[in-house]
Amino acid sequence: MTSEIQQNVSGWGRLKAFPGRLGPKIVEAARKIKKLGQDDPRRIIHSLKVGLAITLVSFIYYVESLYEGFGGSAMWAILTVIVVLEFSVGATLGRGLNRGLATFIAGALGFGAHYLASRSGDKVEPILLGLFVFLIAGVVTFIRFFPQMKARYDYGLLIFMLTFCLVSISGYRDEDLLDVAHRRMSTILIGSFTSVFVCICICPVWAGDDLHNLVASNIENLGSFLQGFGIEYFKISGEVGESKTAVMQRYKTVLNSKQSEESLANSARWEPGHGPFRFSHPWKQYLKIGSLTRQCAYRIDALNGYLNSEIQTPPEFRSKIQATCTKMSMESGKALMELASAIKTMTPPSSAKPHIAESKSAAKGLKSLLQAGLCEEIDFLEVLPAATVASLLVDVVSSTDKIAESINELATLARYESVEHIIVEEDEAAGSLHLQPIPPCLNTSGEHHVITIDQPSRHLP
């Protein structure tokens, strides 16, 4: 009896503790949700946009006259919005165009297949239909394995297969196939247009902008590592704050950025001209820059391994190479920062040139230092880590040079124009000057306040 009561009590205790244990979990979940929204508020806006688009197309159901026209096919409008409306304009346009075109072509082909089969007699019809469906499904599935097709047309191929099968097979039962096809096609178009409209007209997210900013901020991350590295490695100032170390470690996101860059570039190719980007903006060049940036990041990862090395460099060797190494690191860091800001402001990367020249001359200086017979009374083993760091820094300098070259190419391809920095003095009449601030998404570095003059209209769609 006592034990029974005790059990009951402990049962109550558990029940009472339940909300107590759940509490921290809810708080934790709320914290995560808040962070997700704060990290990129466009996510919240996108969620609202999806809700809005679905609500819009569901009017086909609510409005009597519309529903009479479409009937059960109204479902396809909702389905289309849900699968087509993506985060970025490029992805949405790509999906919408893929869906529209694939539905149209496959619908026509499916109708042809149905027509052929229905003319061949009752017994042969299902066999012929089955053969067509088997063939198309197999061939399209195989085509989806091609990497180039997968990247751009995967969704279209899926919809092609789906529509062909549905139209040709359901033609076996539906009498008024053309009528059904017509209604479905219209609702799919309504769904696609609603998605594209909502996506472009309400706070549009451009994949091109994201790619542009991602590539620039990746270069920036490498730059801030290099700017901090010399000071950190030679422990020049005793106090390297934790925040500084955290900033330096951001280079790690660059190592695995290939996938996101490629998917953004794929989406960006579908986008019309917007802001400073033309329709045929050289998005492929960003992939080239990204790949060189990653190569530089691999060297930086090797450098990072030496940051907390235990082996003490002999002071006489250290004092000799410290200045040049710090300079190499700092100057190539500055060059990368300038390159990133050149991308962000879409100006030719001329301001990076002096830093690259400085870093190269520092690398040469290191060489002559080493040739000048440094190693008289030093222990080679103790010197080795610092020598490796120096050697890796020389690699980084040449890597930076390559990145600068590819950004120069980008500037030529995208016809960046040099921007005159004008000090707009107060009360000076701007006159014919058409002052146009850089859109916020392109000016996140907060370092360059550039005013562009009369941006040519070629940037517009």
Added chain:
Amino acid sequence: MTSEIQQNVSGWGRLKAFPGRLGPKIVEAARKIKKLGQDDPRRIIHSLKVGLAITLVSFIYYVESLYEGFGGSAMWAILTVIVVLEFSVGATLGRGLNRGLATFIAGALGFGAHYLASRSGDKVEPILLGLFVFLIAGVVTFIRFFPQMKARYDYGLLIFMLTFCLVSISGYRDEDLLDVAHRRMSTILIGSFTSVFVCICICPVWAGDDLHNLVASNIENLGSFLQGFGIEYFKISGEVGESKTAVMQRYKTVLNSKQSEESLANSARWEPGHGPFRFSHPWKQYLKIGSLTRQCAYRIDALNGYLNSEIQTPPEFRSKIQATCTKMSMESGKALMELASAIKTMTPPSSAKPHIAESKSAAKGLKSLLQAGLCEEIDFLEVLPAATVASLLVDVVSSTDKIAESINELATLARYESVEHIIVEEDEAAGSLHLQPIPPCLNTSGEHHVITIDQPSRHLP
């Protein structure tokens, strides 16, 4: 007149040349198709499987008695097969479960929403429905941004949103909502089961096997680079064949393998036990091994930069470090090869230990060599590249050690058992020994011919 004839002639010429110009393109396309199939013949089988599965579910249309039961809902079976049947069993199961569960829960919720709204009067009903749909669509879209949810439940969330909207909104028009829902649910289940059945029963492709092999072959690629590096760098044998260089450059695929490893691991988690893998096989540990492998690959990428260095190492320095460097590289290469084969054969990586010990002792040897005052009459600048290579090789040795440790962990987690190598002599009675060959996918290295004894049944599902 003459010019007209000439135009005609040139027109004909162009027409005749047309198939001639098209010819090479067709040949090129055919070559690509053949290569795609040869690279992985499972792609051809998968294409046939998709065709078969769709043909199977389309019987609902062809067979009178079946069509009477399902009517237009038969469409959902075809749709389900097309979107659920994926290349690997894990991905198919994941999609099928996601689709089934999401449809069921969202259908029930949607029905509830419809019931609530329909009880609230004709005018309020569409407003209430719109509100529900807006809320659910917005919240679910936001949840899809969580990386953990996106990785495993993205498809389920999409289907949840889709089903909820379709059921609740179409309830506004359809009178016999429950009947429609019942028929749709059954056809979706039929589609899912057909997909899973075809996927598992006809030449199944297991994502777990692919992950297992990918991680092992990545390690192998690093191993073959290191085995070739010493010889190549010090130009020990004059002739390093082109094929050898091509094999060495395979390490580059490792640099960007993160994405495919993660997606395979996500799929693998859905898979039941199969072959030597249990249901709860530690797939996460493969990601850890993969990440350490990539870290090692970054160092190897830095090493690769020194392969074609123009600076000639002074012969006296070279001859001093050549032996130890070649040994470090060769032994860690061998260790990685052994580790890869340990993964492939699922045995504890004990055979790698001696090589790791050798590579570590070579690294120590290098240290004592360097301490023994190497730098008497050498030019530090000329020595620097070789010294960096030596230093990077020391990094690679410690990196290899870390990889070995994580594979040891895997062996413990997955309870790999050590395998006794038995020389099965001819005519010797096998008696109670149950000889079981390693499946071909796990024995592609071709180096180890292992016979396992009485593998415990815990491996079975």
